[in-house]
Amino acid sequence: MSHFTSIQTQVRDIAALRDACAELGVEVIEDALARGYSANNVPGEYVIKLKGPYDIALNKQPDGTFAMITDWWDDHVEKEVGSNFGKLMQLYAVHKASREARRKGYSVQRKAQTDGSIKLCIEGV
Numbered sequence: 001m002s003h004f005t006s007i008q009t010q011v012r013d014i015a016a017l018r019d020a021c022a023e024l025g026v027e028v029i030e031d032a033l034a035r036g037y038s039a040n041n042v043p044g045e046y047v048i049k050l051k052g053p054y055d056i057a058l059n060k061q062p063d064g065t066f067a068m069i070t071d072w073w074d075d076h077v078e079k080e081v082g083s084n085f086g087k088l089m090q091l092y093a094v095h096k097a098s099r100e101a102r103r104k105g106y107s108v109q110r111k112a113q114t115d116g117s118i119k120l121c122i123e124g125v
Contacts, residue, residue, distance in 0.1 A: 011058065011066040013096050014046060020091035024081065026050050033057075036071035044069070048088075052076040056085075094118050 011017055018028045027049050033041040034048075034057035044057025046066070054076045058066040068085060070077045081088035098108045101122045109121040 011068070011092060012064060013092075013099070016096040016099055017046075017048075017058075017092055019095040019099075020088060021048055023091050023095075024088065026080065034070065037073045040071070042069050048081075050077065050080050052080060056081070090118065094120060097122075 014028065021028050028046050029049060030046055032044060032047040032049075034044050034055035035041060036054055042057045044055075044059055046058040048056040048058070050056065054071045054073075056077065057069040059069065061067050072078065082090075094110065097120055098110070101108050101120075106122045106124055109123075111119045111121065113119055
């Protein structure tokens, strides 16, 4: 029995995703199988190789975004990337916004907040 679940995201920039994953201490590989419960695997155009027993597969959808597919059983994935990929998506957004701002010539400062959120200060040069 498979436990894999697909969640539609707004991931469009794999380079920003790689940066977010590097910050979490995990890597993104291309054309691989994501591990799941009881030796179940699901193919991914990209796979986030987690430290625990399960991984996250990403496959491009017709609208250009990537669906993230993982096995949520026993909270293995949640411990590494947050509930519904929350921590991963937060870092992805930080890296994506920072990349775009710098590309347009702005400087970016990042400040961690006490509540776990991240504040970006973007200033013109």
